[in-house]
Amino acid sequence: MMLLLRSLARASMTFRPGMGAAKDGGRRAMRKPKINTMEELSSAISVSRPTLSRYFQDPESVRSSTRTKIETALQRVDYVPNFFATRMNRKATGLIGVIIPYLNDLFYTSLLEAIERAAIAADYTVITQSSHGDAALEARAVEKLLSMNADGAIVAPLGASSDPAAIERLSANLPLVFVDSRPISMPDNADFVGTDNRQSIRLIVEYLCRTGPAPVFLRMPRLNSNSQEREAAYLREMERLGHEPAFVEAGGQQDSWDFEGFAYELLDRHFSHGTYTKATILCANDRLAIGAIRAANRHRLFRPDAREAPALRIAGHDDHPLSRYMTPPLTTVSQDAPAIANAAMRMLMQRVRADAPRDASAMEQTFEAALRLRDSA
Amino acid sequence: MMLLLRSLARASMTFRPGMGAAKDGGRRAMRKPKINTMEELSSAISVSRPTLSRYFQDPESVRSSTRTKIETALQRVDYVPNFFATRMNRKATGLIGVIIPYLNDLFYTSLLEAIERAAIAADYTVITQSSHGDAALEARAVEKLLSMNADGAIVAPLGASSDPAAIERLSANLPLVFVDSRPISMPDNADFVGTDNRQSIRLIVEYLCRTGPAPVFLRMPRLNSNSQEREAAYLREMERLGHEPAFVEAGGQQDSWDFEGFAYELLDRHFSHGTYTKATILCANDRLAIGAIRAANRHRLFRPDAREAPALRIAGHDDHPLSRYMTPPLTTVSQDAPAIANAAMRMLMQRVRADAPRDASAMEQTFEAALRLRDSA
Known part of the structure; x- marks a missing residue:
């Protein structure tokens, strides 16, 4: 660690001389x-x-x-x-509050980026708060948005760990659109925009069953509504296709928002014991799949030169920005983050402008996912 | 796409009955x-x-x-x-403004998370604005923080593309600490906290030269001060060790904040022509290295079974949260995002509380990086 006064530090700095300085002088x-x-x-x-x-x-x-x-x-x-x-x-502050559950997740940052761009276009200021995976911080974020008199809020809730009173309070006081996942107890007057999990899971399960062994399902650690909906959709689709559903044994592993680490450790243990080494594993999201692929590679389970079936296959859900950079690149179904963000913003604007009064029927909009076929399955 | 009234949608929802509802009723x-x-x-x-x-x-x-x-x-x-x-x-609004250059980057979200945690502990509210890689949006964020009378700001600037007038205006009106990279024209009274690029690059260059061929350097697309400092540090260290420095030919490829895509396309082209296939490539950051590793795997250049030298090696800089999940896992030097965030917050608090008046000498604090040896080099 170094602590320097600028006068000392200047000597070692390497800026291109003059750059900016000219413009600067002009403005001055x-x-x-x-x-x-x-x-x-x-x-x-x-x-x-x-x-x-x-x-x-x-x-x-x-x-x-x-x-x-x-x-x-x-x-x-x-x-x-x-x-x-x-x-x-x-009457209107021009503020839109946004709460996301976790920052170090490129799906949420993609969603946030699209919300901010839509808000800039509509001349709103976005105040973003992250729950950092913690219900107390989510409740704190709710109070912040209420105290700021935000015109409305777009919330991706923590899910099962959310404080229902905080969610209810926000919903009672502000026009509110939930995105990505529903709170466990959904307020009656709140709107929702997300992915049609039933369609997205059907798409990937159908594809996997058509091209090889039926998939076992790797659940998300935290139970939010996506995890429940995707699990239910998996069960339904397996039944429809006449297959026995099966879940990757979690073996008491601790819940955590570190999805990659969760899946890596779990599957590293399984692969060490020789279980699931030739399975088809459908992960509830791509961050889990990234951890699963790493565990598989550590055990050399993907063998591009040895093509005899059955071989390990891993698939995901989301089309996370880095999923195409995995080795093998991840086969997944895409969530359309910009479409979700834009629809949420439009729906919220309708509520804010009272085109759709608060006590009118809640609206729901879900988007279909598309298959992204790559090499992992 | 589906648009439903809640009354219709309810039928297909899959929440665990009763969960939350009991608590809810109690509070009501x-x-x-x-x-x-x-x-x-x-x-x-x-x-x-x-x-x-x-x-x-x-x-x-x-x-x-x-x-x-x-x-x-x-x-x-x-x-x-x-x-x-x-x-x-x-006099004090209790607001700290934070500007980051780009949202879909887990290094910046790690930094942001640590800043938010420090701010919560100090009872400040963080207003975060992303520049989305765009100088006009960075200038807009500056105006927002000024209009909100924030007590101070922590800014990771865009760099070469920043509007110097906007940066100067912010610095003239608010206590300001730059993090991660310096603006191209650094205001005299602004503080800086970041990584000691000279030390971090020396560490990785020395390691690579000790264990194999000397590295060629893959630059960052945008010229911010990190890209310049790391490049200068690479030149200095190669000279000191008696090696000829060399840069991966960028061949007119368009600048972009999509670092992974930039490196992937560039190296995919090189590898297709048989260039750099047995080189040691030092990438200016891990997001470039993630793209580079994918290109190398596409061309089957990492061959764990064929151990004869010289073989392709790829190294990075940052210890991006996903670098350990690459195949092969990425050898890199770590930036200590929580230490940088905490130091920036402490320095800003000193300025805000006027323990260190605005016209006093600017302070600089840089943190050393540590080697993270994995399998890619």
Whole structure:
């Protein structure tokens, strides 16, 4: 660890000289006068403080000639209206709260990125809170969004470990759309957007049964509604196709949001004992499959040169951004994160604008998944 | 795509009956009266509105007997003080702004998670904004944090593509700590916390030279200060060890934040032409190495059974959470994301509390990396 004053550190720095500095100098020369408060602004541009205040709450609330005068003057000064002051008395704060269960998961970051892009396009500010896999932090995030008077919220809930009172409180106080998975006790007036797990699991089970032995199912560690729905869909589909369903024995392994580590350790133990080494394993999500593939490779169970059946096959669910980079690349079904994000945003905007009042029937929208055939199955 | 009213959808839902509902019912019975405004609160608990207002701005500003009275009363009602109203006139808003360059990157999410945990412990609210790899969105994030009067900001800048005026504006108006990489034109009064790239690159180059052919370097697509510092460190170390430095030819490939895709396409082309197939490739970060390993496996260049040298070796930089799940598992040097996050938070708190005034010498803290020897090199 090194702690340096900048003067010492500068010597070893390697920036390309001049880059940025020229632009910088140019801007510095044209710098606008800095205005810190609305009072200063009022005297600088000769518009009364109450008028300015009304303008910042709602530009349409002042005469159009005044609006033009203010907007022309604002070009000439460096003034940032205070976010809190302009929003405190508004009916709408322009804030959308988003809660995701866990940050280090590229499916959730893909979803979040798409939500943020949709919000930017609709001129909303997104306040994101992560539950970090912890019900107390999820409840804390709920209180934060309530205290900020967010116009609405998009929530991917923890699931079984969520505090139902916190979820109910959020739902009672804000327009709310759940994404990805449903809370275990779904409030009556809340909307949901996600993947049609029944269709996605049917697709992959059907494919696996058509091309080799029927799959055993590797469950997600935490029971959220996806894990339950995918498990139920697996049972249903196996029955329909006349196969005996089977689950990978979890053997008391600790639940954790470290899905890759969970699957790796579990299957490493099984493969060491010679179990499942020639099975077809359908993982409830791709992060589990990434851990499973690593365990299989550690035991040299994928043998591209030895093509005699039955050989180990592993499949996943999600089309995680890195699943195509696995060896072998992962066969999976894709969730359409941008479509889910955009639909959630549209549904929330409908509620916020009260096109669909809070007490109207809750809406549900699910998207179909598509097969992504690669080499792992 | 399916759009259903909840009444229809309910039929096919698979929740475990009763779960949560019992708890829920229990809480519902004890529900506290809901108070929506400070006026309502004032009459409900017989404390004047100005006193309540002072209490929510700063609990220490009212007499201790009044404080006790208010706090006892607050236990009996359901009231959430408005986040904006209580912060508008405070010197400190309790907000820390964080800007990261890109969301779908598990190094940044690890950093973000550690920052959020540190902020929760210090009772701060983190407002995170992603630049989504776009300078205009980075500048928008800067304006957002300024308008919110955040107490300070922790910024991982885009780098070469950043708008220097936006970075300068943020630095001039808020206590600011840069993490991960330095902006191309570093403001004089800004602090920095990151990895000691000179040490980390020396460590991995030395190891690779000791155990096989000297490495060629695969640069990051975007030139941020890390890419420049790691490149310079590579040149220095190769010279010191008496080797000729060499860079993987980028052949005009488009810059992109999709690092895995960038490296995969580049090396797939090289391997198809038979170049670098027996090289030792040091990648500027692990996301590049993940793409490089996939390209190598596509061409069957890792042959665990054929041990004759020289064989292809690939090494990375970061210890990305998934690097251990690659096949072969990635040899790399680790960045200590939690240490960087905690140091950045401590440094920012020092500035915010004015223990270290804004015009004092800027501080720098860098952390050493550790070798993570796995099978890829």
